Amino acid sequence: MLRVEALEFAYTDAAEQRMCFDLTVSAGEVLSLIGPSGSGKSTLLNLIAGFLPASRGRILLDQHPIQDLAVAQRPVSIVFQQHNLFPHLDLYTNVALGVNPSLRLLPAQVEAVREALARLGLTELQRRKPGELSGGQRQRVALARALVRRRKILLLDEAFAALGPAMRSELIELVKVLVREQDMAALLVSHQPNDALIASARTAFICAGRVAALAPTAQLLHQQEPPELREYLGSQ
Amino acid sequence: MSRAVPAALVLAILALLVLGPMLALFHLGDIPGYAASDLRFWENAYLRRVLFFSLWQASLSTLLAVVPAILVARAFAMQGQLPLRNLLLRLFALPLVVPAVVAVMSIVSVYGSSGWLPLGRSLYGINGILIAHVFFNLPLAVRLLLPQWQAIPQHHWQLSEQLGMNAWQRWRFIEWPMLREALPGVLLLVFMLCLTSFAVVLTLGGGPRSTTLEVAIYQSLRFDFDPARAALLALLQLGLCMLVALLTLKMQRLPEVEITLSTPARPSTSLHKWVDIGLIVAATLFVGMPLLSMLIDALGGPVVRVISDANLWRALASTLLIGLTAALLSVCAGWWLLRYSASLAYAGRRARARLIDLAGSIVYVVPPLVIGTGMFVLLSPRVDVFDWVYPIVIAINALMGLPFVIRCLGPAMRQNHARYHRLCLTLGLTGWNRFRFVEWPLLRRPLGLAIGLVAVLAMGDLGVIALFGSTQTSTLALMIYQQLGAYLVPQATVTALLLLLLCLGVFALLERLIGGKTVVAG
Numbered sequence: 001m002l003r004v005e006a007l008e009f010a011y012t013d014a015a016e017q018r019m020c021f022d023l024t025v026s027a028g029e030v031l032s033l034i035g036p037s038g039s040g041k042s043t044l045l046n047l048i049a050g051f052l053p054a055s056r057g058r059i060l061l062d063q064h065p066i067q068d069l070a071v072a073q074r075p076v077s078i079v080f081q082q083h084n085l086f087p088h089l090d091l092y093t094n095v096a097l098g099v100n101p102s103l104r105l106l107p108a109q110v111e112a113v114r115e116a117l118a119r120l121g122l123t124e125l126q127r128r129k130p131g132e133l134s135g136g137q138r139q140r141v142a143l144a145r146a147l148v149r150r151r152k153i154l155l156l157d158e159a160f161a162a163l164g165p166a167m168r169s170e171l172i173e174l175v176k177v178l179v180r181e182q183d184m185a186a187l188l189v190s191h192q193p194n195d196a197l198i199a200s201a202r203t204a205f206i207c208a209g210r211v212a213a214l215a216p217t218a219q220l221l222h223q224q225e226p227p228e229l230r231e232y233l234g235s236q
Numbered sequence: 237m238s239r240a241v242p243a244a245l246v247l248a249i250l251a252l253l254v255l256g257p258m259l260a261l262f263h264l265g266d267i268p269g270y271a272a273s274d275l276r277f278w279e280n281a282y283l284r285r286v287l288f289f290s291l292w293q294a295s296l297s298t299l300l301a302v303v304p305a306i307l308v309a310r311a312f313a314m315q316g317q318l319p320l321r322n323l324l325l326r327l328f329a330l331p332l333v334v335p336a337v338v339a340v341m342s343i344v345s346v347y348g349s350s351g352w353l354p355l356g357r358s359l360y361g362i363n364g365i366l367i368a369h370v371f372f373n374l375p376l377a378v379r380l381l382l383p384q385w386q387a388i389p390q391h392h393w394q395l396s397e398q399l400g401m402n403a404w405q406r407w408r409f410i411e412w413p414m415l416r417e418a419l420p421g422v423l424l425l426v427f428m429l430c431l432t433s434f435a436v437v438l439t440l441g442g443g444p445r446s447t448t449l450e451v452a453i454y455q456s457l458r459f460d461f462d463p464a465r466a467a468l469l470a471l472l473q474l475g476l477c478m479l480v481a482l483l484t485l486k487m488q489r490l491p492e493v494e495i496t497l498s499t500p501a502r503p504s505t506s507l508h509k510w511v512d513i514g515l516i517v518a519a520t521l522f523v524g525m526p527l528l529s530m531l532i533d534a535l536g537g538p539v540v541r542v543i544s545d546a547n548l549w550r551a552l553a554s555t556l557l558i559g560l561t562a563a564l565l566s567v568c569a570g571w572w573l574l575r576y577s578a579s580l581a582y583a584g585r586r587a588r589a590r591l592i593d594l595a596g597s598i599v600y601v602v603p604p605l606v607i608g609t610g611m612f613v614l615l616s617p618r619v620d621v622f623d624w625v626y627p628i629v630i631a632i633n634a635l636m637g638l639p640f641v642i643r644c645l646g647p648a649m650r651q652n653h654a655r656y657h658r659l660c661l662t663l664g665l666t667g668w669n670r671f672r673f674v675e676w677p678l679l680r681r682p683l684g685l686a687i688g689l690v691a692v693l694a695m696g697d698l699g700v701i702a703l704f705g706s707t708q709t710s711t712l713a714l715m716i717y718q719q720l721g722a723y724l725v726p727q728a729t730v731t732a733l734l735l736l737l738l739c740l741g742v743f744a745l746l747e748r749l750i751g752g753k754t755v756v757a758g
Binding site: 049050051071072073076077078080083084086087088089093097098101102103 | 655656658659661662663664665666669670673674677678
């Protein structure tokens with residue numbers, strides 16, 4: 001279980017927005033994060049991944065604090081909207097880098113990479129470069145890498161935003177299966193309430209640097225409170 | 237932290253190399269032969285004349301290079317489907333890598349007394365200087381201005397057709413507004429290059445009447461043995477360059493040299509088309525003819541006598557040593573500076589990142605000959621500077637190459653960092669693994685270009701080596717100058733061809749070896 005406790009962060013720009021997050025994600029669960037631009041959704045993911053230093057608070061995975069670990073040591077895999085893959089490396093190498101950055105793989109690890117590629121339907125494409133793939137296929141490769149890394153936290157930062165509705169739904173379903181299989185705690189940032197409905201039993205509404213509402217997804221999307229939520233959903 | 241330490245080390249070395257000599261210049265009173273009255277340079281007719289000529293030739297060269305370049309760049313932009321267009325544009329890149337002294341030999345070959353278009357003695361003086369400066373800067377300005385036309389959206393051209401605009405109206409409402417943005421930057425860059433031009437004025441200048449500040453510095457040190465006057469001239473040159481650099485900073489916008497060479501056809505009538513083609517042919521002849529003429533002259537010259545001279549091979553070895561070492565040092569220094577500035581820019585500290593890039597481009601403000609003069613003044617009372625010729629020449633040439641490294645490598649490095657830094661962090665890709673799998677494959681192309689450019693620049697430099705070199709420690713560029721001085725023009729032409737071939741060969745080899753094949757962009 002992933003637990004974020006009073007995790008604080010403040011940007012040092014002119015606005016100096018102070019953010020403070022509290023939430024829990026169970027193993028095998030995909031929690032969706034929705035909210036207006038600049039509300040802090042990606043900041044929360046960056047704090048968990050370690051790209052930004054929290055000024056206070058804790059991040060616990062199965063009761064163990066991870067907020068002081070270096071980025072590479074954190075039990076986190078992340079999929080961004082773009083630039084998840086190195087354009088000059090083929091798919092196999094892009095996935096294998098997730099296992100060992102020196103690419104010195106044991107036979108079992110090679111097998112794990114092959115299995116992950118097969119699991120995502122990419123075996124035939126493994127020698128291709130990312131530039132030869134569609135947007136959906138590229139995100140599948142990023143998911144395959146997350147699969148071989150076997151980290152307990154999966155962060156999806158608008159990972160499917162650039163894809164069409166059908167492809168988005170397909171990949172979200174795939175994520176749900178993978179998260180359940182590997183008992184991961186996943187956070188999905190999306191601007192599409194419909195993505196949250198497909199992906200998550202529970203959804204959090206992030207507003208002004210805090211979790212303003214957290215409820216079962218269908219309920220949250222019809223809630224009247226807080227007013228910012230209605231305003232946000234009305235603008236969608 | 238790991239990025240800050242090497243960058244700090246590079247900055248410290250830069251400070252030592254630039255500030256040390258500058259401080260020596262500012263302590264004029266300590267220099268032997270100094271007289272306080274020298275500071276009132278406006279009362280000295282010689283200095284006044286040198287200053288006036290420096291500004292006059294730079295202004296005239298800039299006008300003569302940039303005005304035709306506007307017409308030629310426009311012609312290239314309008315004639316997107318012209319056969320051999322890309323090849324011609326590549327020819328226009330050639331003067332960027334041709335050493336100044338080779339260009340001079342090419343110009344002498346066409347316009348000299350036995351050339352195709354003989355100008356006789358009048359070539360030596362302002363005429364020759366202007367021809368050489370236009371030879372170098374017209375193609376540069378064309379390549380800087382062409383992207384401005386290519387940036388005009390296709391819809392604007394379509395709209396102009398729909399509104400029935402004639403050629404003048406299109407120029408006024410579509411082309412001029414976009415050109416106006418880039419023009420001040422291009423004018424100032426060309427002016428600065430002509431103001432600090434040394435080899436051209438040294439070889440084609442006609443004595444005291446056609447002497448610029450840079451050449452006067454050289455003459456003061458090497459012929460008159462007057463370090464005090466050299467220091468004063470260097471300070472004047474420094475002041476002028478700082479003024480131009482400040483103006484350039486204010487103008488900011490300098491377009492990137494054209495990368496994509498294709499462009500869709502623009503609406504043009506048959507007459508306009510032929511005028512455009514005429515302009516392109518004339519500019520191509522102006523750039524290509526001297527090189528072709530030199531090639532023919534050199535092949536018909538005393539090739540065997542020149543290549544059987546042991547001094548030539550010694551000079552060739554020195555040229556390679558200086559070029560390759562300076563390029564290596566420059567690229568290492570640039571790499572460390574840029575790694576740090578990219579991480580600063582990524583962290584949102586853009587002002588500090590820009591400051592580091594500017595520090596690396598210090599030679600834009602402090603010309604190499606000024607640094608050389610400062611070093612001469614600083615070191616000559618303590619050591620025999622002529623014993624230190626290689627370290628000094630290599631260090632200053634590495635410094636001269638740094639702005640090119642920053643310009644070639646900087647954008648790619650920043651983009652690479654912005655795209656893949658977080659991914660590398662999550663995957664634990666650091667140190668050697670990050671270099672091997674991410675930085676090297678994605679950056680080797682601009683790296684190859686940078687190292688090739690710096691090597692060629694250093695190999696063809698005549699400025700610093702003329703100040704510190706001798707017949708024992710000569711490079712090919714200096715040898716050409718010495719042969720010209722001894723009226724051995726046929727020998728100088730052959731040596732110039734050898735230097736040109738060496739530069740092109742080294743450039744192609746480094747670009748190919750390091751740059752490798754084209755890498756798929758992100």
